[in-house]
Amino acid sequence: MTNLLEGILNYLEMESTGALMVSGEWGCGKTYHIDNVILPALEKKGYSPVKVSLFGIESVNEIPLKIAENYHPKEQPEGDNNSWFKRKKSQAGSLMVKGTELMSSVKWLENFVDIKALTTKYSNLLYKAIPSEKTVIFLDDIERVVDSIDIHILLGAINGLVEQRGYKVVVIANNSYIDKQGKNKLIFKEKVIEKTLVYDPDVVSIFTEICNRDYRAPFSDFMKDSVVVAVIDPSYPSYKENKDLQMNLRNIRIVKFALSHFHKLYDVCAVVLKDEEDSTKEQFLYSLWASIVGLSIEYKRNRLTYKDKEQFVNYVDLSSVDWKLDDGRKDEENLFEEIDDDNKTKKEDEEQRSRVYNRIAHIFQRIVKAHNLPIIVSPQVFVFVTAGISLDKDGLEELWRRYKSQVERSQVKPAYTLLQRFLQQQWAMSNQEMKNALTQLAQYVEAGEFEDNMSYVNAATFLQHLRELTPYTQQEVEDKIKAGIDKMYDKVTELSLLDKLNLDEVESEIPKESRWVIDYERHKMAVVSDAAMDADIKEVCRQFNEDLPALDKRLSIQYNSTNAPDFMNYPILGHIPEEDVEKKFKDIQPNEVVAIYDILNSRFIQSSMPKRYEEELKFVRSIKSAIEKRPSEKKEYADILIADHLLKVIERILPKR
Numbered sequence: 001m002t003n004l005l006e007g008i009l010n011y012l013e014m015e016s017t018g019a020l021m022v023s024g025e026w027g028c029g030k031t032y033h034i035d036n037v038i039l040p041a042l043e044k045k046g047y048s049p050v051k052v053s054l055f056g057i058e059s060v061n062e063i064p065l066k067i068a069e070n071y072h073p074k075e076q077p078e079g080d081n082n083s084w085f086k087r088k089k090s091q092a093g094s095l096m097v098k099g100t101e102l103m104s105s106v107k108w109l110e111n112f113v114d115i116k117a118l119t120t121k122y123s124n125l126l127y128k129a130i131p132s133e134k135t136v137i138f139l140d141d142i143e144r145v146v147d148s149i150d151i152h153i154l155l156g157a158i159n160g161l162v163e164q165r166g167y168k169v170v171v172i173a174n175n176s177y178i179d180k181q182g183k184n185k186l187i188f189k190e191k192v193i194e195k196t197l198v199y200d201p202d203v204v205s206i207f208t209e210i211c212n213r214d215y216r217a218p219f220s221d222f223m224k225d226s227v228v229v230a231v232i233d234p235s236y237p238s239y240k241e242n243k244d245l246q247m248n249l250r251n252i253r254i255v256k257f258a259l260s261h262f263h264k265l266y267d268v269c270a271v272v273l274k275d276e277e278d279s280t281k282e283q284f285l286y287s288l289w290a291s292i293v294g295l296s297i298e299y300k301r302n303r304l305t306y307k308d309k310e311q312f313v314n315y316v317d318l319s320s321v322d323w324k325l326d327d328g329r330k331d332e333e334n335l336f337e338e339i340d341d342d343n344k345t346k347k348e349d350e351e352q353r354s355r356v357y358n359r360i361a362h363i364f365q366r367i368v369k370a371h372n373l374p375i376i377v378s379p380q381v382f383v384f385v386t387a388g389i390s391l392d393k394d395g396l397e398e399l400w401r402r403y404k405s406q407v408e409r410s411q412v413k414p415a416y417t418l419l420q421r422f423l424q425q426q427w428a429m430s431n432q433e434m435k436n437a438l439t440q441l442a443q444y445v446e447a448g449e450f451e452d453n454m455s456y457v458n459a460a461t462f463l464q465h466l467r468e469l470t471p472y473t474q475q476e477v478e479d480k481i482k483a484g485i486d487k488m489y490d491k492v493t494e495l496s497l498l499d500k501l502n503l504d505e506v507e508s509e510i511p512k513e514s515r516w517v518i519d520y521e522r523h524k525m526a527v528v529s530d531a532a533m534d535a536d537i538k539e540v541c542r543q544f545n546e547d548l549p550a551l552d553k554r555l556s557i558q559y560n561s562t563n564a565p566d567f568m569n570y571p572i573l574g575h576i577p578e579e580d581v582e583k584k585f586k587d588i589q590p591n592e593v594v595a596i597y598d599i600l601n602s603r604f605i606q607s608s609m610p611k612r613y614e615e616e617l618k619f620v621r622s623i624k625s626a627i628e629k630r631p632s633e634k635k636e637y638a639d640i641l642i643a644d645h646l647l648k649v650i651e652r653i654l655p656k657r
């Protein structure tokens with residue numbers, strides 16, 4: 001027997017002068033529980049429950065009709081009365097309501113007929129067919145009529161059912177909504193409600209029932225896994241301090257929303273991961289399930305939308321040491337400071353970005369990592385949940401390949417395994433284990449065992465924040481971190497744009513004590529970048545001298561290509577020596593003239609960048625000077641192309657004196 005059923009039975013078996021309220025949040029499954037558990041149980045015990053939704057009613061005069069329509073007597077009257085009742089109760093009630101509305105619209109009729117008394121009389125006729133003994137009337141969606149019907153009239157109607165007609169009445173309501181009604185709520189509870197029962201759903205049981213009822217194996221079997229179930233269990237230990245998360249997990253609609261989306265993902269993964277190793281693919285699926293649950297909560301609560309995709313995609317897993325999540329509370333500093341419109345807009349944008357980041361971090365830090373699951377940032381899942389777009393199967397397959405590669409790297413490199421333990425299971429270490437782990441982490445850092453910037457940022461955060469547990473001084477820790485970063489960059493010959501973007505994105509979010517690490521990594525990136533640029537400059541000069549068509553492809557916008565040309569923001573042409581330009585034009589070929597024309601047209605006419613534009617004008621002047629030095633007595637096809645095309649674009653580029 002459920003606690004709710006026991007409470008309702010106690011109410012039914014006792015003398016009462018008011019109604020019973022069953023309260024719960026929207027979406028928590030209270031109506032489903034009443035329909036599928038409470039009502040059948042009451043019928044077995046000899047009661048005749050009548051459940052009525054008040055949604056859409058405009059007058060309390062419709063309540064008798066609703067009750068009559070939903071009443072199913074346990075012992076049917078015999079003969080013609082039975083058939084009349086079953087055939088006519090709806091028609092009779094409908095005629096009563098319509099007739100009352102019609103009479104009420106004729107204002108002068110009120111002088112001759114007491115319409116209110118007439119309505120009550122017709123209502124009595126309907127109630128006479130419904131005995132009060134063993135009849136339990138459930139009024140659902142009560143909060144939906146609190147605003148549309150005068151509270152005192154509604155009170156009178158419910159009181160009439162309880163006190164005058166002797167029915168047992170159970171009112172089903174949304175707890176938060178009723179609590180926000182202020183004075184109306186106090187009047188309602190004081191005058192009508194004798195006792196309140198709060199429905200606290202057994203989310204795990206409901207979840208299991210939905211999986212068994214709506215889905216087939218092997219999906220339903222996978223969803224019964226203890227890790228999967230723990231993700232949606234409001235009583236999970238690490239959720240206990242997070243009331244907002246507990247409330248949202250009790251919303252069965254959100255849980256069902258997450259379940260239906262994960263079912264689609266599971267079907268795709270069943271094909272993609274068919275021949276993969278079980279433990280690795282299970283962790284992959286567990287993590288995506290936790291992400292979908294978190295995204296479903298944030299999306300259904302209107303705290304994340306498709307527009308937040310960029311911030312989601314750029315999320316980087318950071319050390320949580322001395323790093324607190326803001327659960328939506330605004331910083332009240334400088335509350336009364338006057339700011340101009342531009343600064344106000346900028347501040348509002350920054351606050352919005354901060355709120356979005358906090359919600360994204362909440363998903364990964366408070367849900368995914370709470371179950372010791374790997375952080376897998378999936379734009380495919382984000383778009384699927386927030387935009388209703390079909391799941392990107394190819395993108396999901398690529399996501400799996402990257403995750404699998406990361407797992408294999410972690411298995412080969414114990415340094416990554418240890419860092420993951422700090423990131424996801426630090427609280428599980430004993431005092432001695434933590435000391436040993438920190439010493440080992442320092443050794444891995446100093447030896448340059450990590451191969452990415454963020455791993456050093458995270459490792460540095462733990463080593464500095466928990467330095468007192470290590471045998472090292474602050475300076476020794478910093479020296480070890482720098483030594484490791486140096487070793488990593490000794491192997492780096494080129495940088496990806498994502499390396500720099502990740503540092504820019506997370507700089508303001510990491511603990512202050514580790515921000516110097518980002519500055520040091522930027523310095524090392526600049527050294528690599530400068531070295532790479534030197535090599536690029538040499539190669540561009542070589543191509544200008546030996547393979548101009550190849551240089552054309554690198555620097556010009558190509559038809560039907562979505563790739564940006566190389567060095568769009570860097571004045572690479574300014575590094576080509578003037579003597580090389582003069583030498584090239586002494587014996588230039590037609591295809592080389594066309595290549596130079598394409599390069600100039602693309603970089604100066606189609607997409608000029610102000611700073612780069614100015615610094616590359618030297619190259620254009622060198623070309624003009626080299627053309628003027630060509631012998632005028634000798635005419636070749638290249639000269640005609642220069643006159644017809646190249647000189648015209650040069651005239652557009654160089655300012656007239």
